[in-house]
Amino acid sequence: MLSLSPTTTPKPSGLFYFTVPSTIPLHPKTLKTPTKRTHRPFSGTPRTLLQYNRKPQLSGETPRVVVITSGKGGVGKTTTTANVGLSLARLGFSVVAIDADVGLRNLDLLLGLENRVNYTVIEVLNGDCRLDQALVRDKRWSNFELLCISKPRSKLPIGFGGKALVWLVDALKARQEGSPDFILIDCPAGIDAGFITAITPANEAVLVTTPDITSLRDADRVTGLLECDGIRDIKMIVNRVRTDMIKGEDMMSVLDVQEMLGLALLGVIPEDSEVIRSTNRGYPLVLNKPPTLAGLAFEQAAWRLVEQDSMKAVMVEEEPKKRGFFSFFGRSLGK
């Protein structure tokens, strides 16, 4: 049985090995010592050395303006923005997360900041408040700020488009306290005006997809639109992966997804009920102690984003059960 096992996270209680295709260290605060590997080592060429006590090296020009998009709704864009954003803040980078999902905003809920959003970008543009007043600073990580475009249930005002968002990004760059390292834009679903607005200021994209054909078709369409818009740096996160279903051939493997979309892989996030729990609590998963499997996967994706690194989808064999004499014999003869 072939499957993908792509993270450095502790081995789950499933039937599969989790190999280490990339050498992303785990966050020193969440895991101080490397987990003992009981699987076959990854044979690829690692780009970075395994170092547990280092900070990731910020690659590329700052601010890195990254749009988190998917095409299809409900695949995990907002979850990714919240968790990758807070992971980046924990790694010491200054982050502004913009909720560009006008009318259906929910990034504030996921972050537990809904009661602190008094002003939005619309009020800033109308001259009713300053940009600083619209930025909501997270109390847990003060280098993380949230910016909402508009009030919930409101419509995108006529005239608000990509240019307004470009102005906003420029205003963030010109702030007195300095430009942020990362500007993450949580994109709305679909490919209409809201999508075009959200991608306009971005120079890189994180495409979130789940391993199902509807999500993949939308992701493929979005990839084409991003490329048309001049965004060439597109990496994907495959979310809600279930190894048990891959094993039963009820779900596409991440390798299949990668082959279909042909994009660099930033991370693979397992299906995890903790994600839903943390969404409802307004407490992003990456802050959980002890860390969960999905939380660690988001952290590693953030690390790769910083270093503009990617991981490899690999096929691994099913973990051999305790072999008896005959099974060993049978295996040898079978070769």
Ligand code: ADP
């Ligand atoms: P989008 O922003 O793309 O519409 P969301 O981030 O709001 O999607 O996620 C949609 C739902 O899926 C949320 O209820 C969220 O808790 C759930 N979800 C996202 N990722 C996972 C995961 N890895 N495991 C379990 N549930 C998830």
Ligand code: MG
């Ligand atoms: Mg969303």
